[in-house]
Amino acid sequence: MTDEPSIETDYLDAIYRENSRELWAIFYSQCSDPERAYDAVQEAFLKLHSYTGEPIRDPRAWLLRVGQNWLRDVARRKSSSCKLTSTLDEMSNERFAPEQLMASDENRGAVRGALQQMLEDDRKVLVMKYALDWSSAQMAKVMDCTAAAVDMRLSRARRRLAELLEEQGYSND
Amino acid sequence: MTDQSNTGPEFSDDQMDQLLHSFYRMEVPAELDELPSSWPEVTGGSPAMAQQQGTVTLAAPESQAVHRTSSASRGLAVAGATLAACLMVFVLSTGSNNRDSTETAGTNNNTSVVGDSDTLMDVHKGSGGVGVVDDANTTLIEIDGVDLAPEQKTEDQSKDSTEQK
Numbered sequence: 001m002t003d004e005p006s007i008e009t010d011y012l013d014a015i016y017r018e019n020s021r022e023l024w025a026i027f028y029s030q031c032s033d034p035e036r037a038y039d040a041v042q043e044a045f046l047k048l049h050s051y052t053g054e055p056i057r058d059p060r061a062w063l064l065r066v067g068q069n070w071l072r073d074v075a076r077r078k079s080s081s082c083k084l085t086s087t088l089d090e091m092s093n094e095r096f097a098p099e100q101l102m103a104s105d106e107n108r109g110a111v112r113g114a115l116q117q118m119l120e121d122d123r124k125v126l127v128m129k130y131a132l133d134w135s136s137a138q139m140a141k142v143m144d145c146t147a148a149a150v151d152m153r154l155s156r157a158r159r160r161l162a163e164l165l166e167e168q169g170y171s172n173d
Numbered sequence: 174m175t176d177q178s179n180t181g182p183e184f185s186d187d188q189m190d191q192l193l194h195s196f197y198r199m200e201v202p203a204e205l206d207e208l209p210s211s212w213p214e215v216t217g218g219s220p221a222m223a224q225q226q227g228t229v230t231l232a233a234p235e236s237q238a239v240h241r242t243s244s245a246s247r248g249l250a251v252a253g254a255t256l257a258a259c260l261m262v263f264v265l266s267t268g269s270n271n272r273d274s275t276e277t278a279g280t281n282n283n284t285s286v287v288g289d290s291d292t293l294m295d296v297h298k299g300s301g302g303v304g305v306v307d308d309a310n311t312t313l314i315e316i317d318g319v320d321l322a323p324e325q326k327t328e329d330q331s332k333d334s335t336e337q338k
Contacts, residue, residue, distance in 0.1 A: 009215060013208040024205055038202045045209050111196050130190075131197035158193070162184040 007049050016045055019060045022142070025131050027067050029123040032116040036074065040067040114164040122157035129154055 020041055027037035044067035048059065056062045115123050124143070128134045136147040136154070143150065184192075209215045 009210045012215070013210050016209050020205060021201075024201070028200070034200045034202055038205055041205070042212070042214075046212075046214055049209065049215055108196060108199055111192075112200075126193060127197060130193040131201050158186065158189045161193075162189055165184070 007051060009049075012045065012049055015048070015059050015063075019063060020045075021132055022128075023060075023063055023067055025127040026064065026124065027071060028131070029120055029127045030068065031071055031075070032112045032123070036071070039074075040071050043067060043070045110168065110170075111161075111165070114161055114168065117164055118157060118160055122153065122160060125150060125154045126157050126161070 023044065024034075024037050024041050027040040028034055031037055031040075041063075044063040047066050048056075048063060115126070121143070125139055128139045128142070136150045139150045140147040
């Protein structure tokens with residue numbers, strides 16, 4: 001048996017174009033670390049590239065499983081928790097300006113920390129809505145529920161995030 | 174869907190929308206748009222691996238060729254050695270035959286010279302059925318029977334000499 005990759009690069013690119021952003025979003029919703037989520041995507045695709053076993057019927061499901069296993073292994077090795085920074089307290093009295101606020105790594109880390117305190121499904125709908133610009137119908141298909149349920153979950157997730165930010169002294173004054 | 178009461182007193186839905194849009198736009202890694210075909214692990218790793226595999230693939234026929242060459246050369250060497258051995262045996266046997274014929278032909282050096290000339294004779298002369306060696310129409314077959322000839326010859330010579338006498 002050779003180590004020669006069974007997946008052609010063109011085919012790999014096509015699968016990547018179709019699935020990479022969604023996979024990243026799902027991994028991100030699980031680990032709240034954009035770089036690690038991207039590493040999981042890369043790891044999954046590299047494994048697919050070098051895969052020589054039985055034909056894969058559902059590459060997306062296969063990639064998702066590989067990436068999630070990789071994230072689990074990494075999480076076992078080191079703590080993946082993001083610490084909330086004190087920057088939110090410092091920023092609390094500043095005028096609310098999302099783009100300026102998010103330009104700071106520390107502030108992004110703070111929002112990440114707040115997101116990490118939320119349920120995984122809440123994070124998932126948020127990342128699909130705001131990172132992937134998916135419609136409620138698309139999210140419903142992936143999450144195996146109705147579009148109305150997705151809208152409810154999305155609204156609840158936003159509210160919960162706002163509460164968490166307020167708890168950290170973050171306001172729009 | 175926009176419900177001010179849902180977001181609490183501090184944040185409106187629009188504000189949370191802006192915040193989350195800005196946040197996730199910054200969060201999505203720029204590298205995510207790079208296709209695997211541009212990754213060093215794929216382009217740098219695999220071609221090299223493929224090259225190595227190609228080398229291995231190419232190396233196999235070469236090694237087979239080497240094996241074939243070595244076995245062929247071994248066969249040639251064996252054949253050459255066999256041929257050389259046969260030639261050696263042939264030369265030795267020829268030499269011993271010559272020596273025997275020389276010894277049986279007598280102690281006269283001239284006879285041995287004749288024997289050498291017989292050895293050097295063109296073989297086609299004999300194969301044509303003519304086989305004449307000398308002016309007396311002596312053939313190779315007759316020379317082979319030379320052992321008997323000297324006695325007869327000596328008797329004939331003695332008869333001749335007695336008749337002459």
